[in-house]
Amino acid sequence: MCFLSAMNENHAALVLFSGGQDSTVCLFWALRRFERVEAVCFRYGQRHVAEIEAARAIAGEAGVPFTATDVAVIAGLTVNSLTDASVAMDREPIGGVPPNTFVPGRNLLFISLAAIMAREKHIANIVTGVSQADYSGYPDCRDTFIRSLNVTLNLAMEEQFVIHTPLMWRNKKEVWQLADELGVFELVKTRTITCYNGIPADGCGECPSCKLRRNGLREYENSHQYQ
Numbered sequence: 001m002c003f004l005s006a007m008n009e010n011h012a013a014l015v016l017f018s019g020g021q022d023s024t025v026c027l028f029w030a031l032r033r034f035e036r037v038e039a040v041c042f043r044y045g046q047r048h049v050a051e052i053e054a055a056r057a058i059a060g061e062a063g064v065p066f067t068a069t070d071v072a073v074i075a076g077l078t079v080n081s082l083t084d085a086s087v088a089m090d091r092e093p094i095g096g097v098p099p100n101t102f103v104p105g106r107n108l109l110f111i112s113l114a115a116i117m118a119r120e121k122h123i124a125n126i127v128t129g130v131s132q133a134d135y136s137g138y139p140d141c142r143d144t145f146i147r148s149l150n151v152t153l154n155l156a157m158e159e160q161f162v163i164h165t166p167l168m169w170r171n172k173k174e175v176w177q178l179a180d181e182l183g184v185f186e187l188v189k190t191r192t193i194t195c196y197n198g199i200p201a202d203g204c205g206e207c208p209s210c211k212l213r214r215n216g217l218r219e220y221e222n223s224h225q226y227q
């Protein structure tokens with residue numbers, strides 16, 4: 001007799017998947033570890049929707065069921081440079097204050113919504129690409145926040161979710177290394193969109209996200225003489 005409820009299946013995972021470098025590495029990380037993987041992408045009025053199409057295409061090729069969910073309400077509640085093209089983008093945090101690329105509550109909402117969806121699908125594992133190693137001062141990318149939210153979600157739904165954050169302690173160089181180990185270095189390099197201006201692969205080269213990605217790639221290629 002099996003005493004595990006369907007909810008306690010440990011072989012299924014839902015990946016928060018935006019089509020960027022980090023979440024793409026997470027998608028392939030999950031495919032190595034879980035028998036069943038699904039992906040969810042949240043539309044929230046970000047300046048460019050190209051990343052959603054990149055996400056859909058990559059998920060399709062990986063054979064992963066993909067859901068894009070509209071949460072545009074978040075863009076109407078806050079002013080920030082990711083959802084409002086009239087706001088000039090901060091290049092970096094100023095005096096410990098998150099830059100205006102920070103969308104307050106975004107990860108709180110997205111991971112909570114993913115948990116609701118996961119419960120419906122009898123999926124216990126939630127995978128997200130947040131990292132506090134190499135980021136721009138976003139409080140909802142920190143490990144403490146994720147652990148707190150994990151407890152809260154389990155209490156809220158009387159479930160045993162496990163939130164996985166494979167990139168939490170990896171800097172951008174180490175994320176490229178993981179992509180290589182997973183056999184998706186070229187895919188991540190050429191197909192993903194990390195750029196805040198919505199330009200694929202190497203991106204615009206100017207926005208904070210492009211600079212982080214590019215610096216990490218250069219460091220990794222220099223240390224491994226990747227050809």
Ligand code: ZN
Nearest residue numbers: 195204207210
């Ligand atoms: Zn860019």
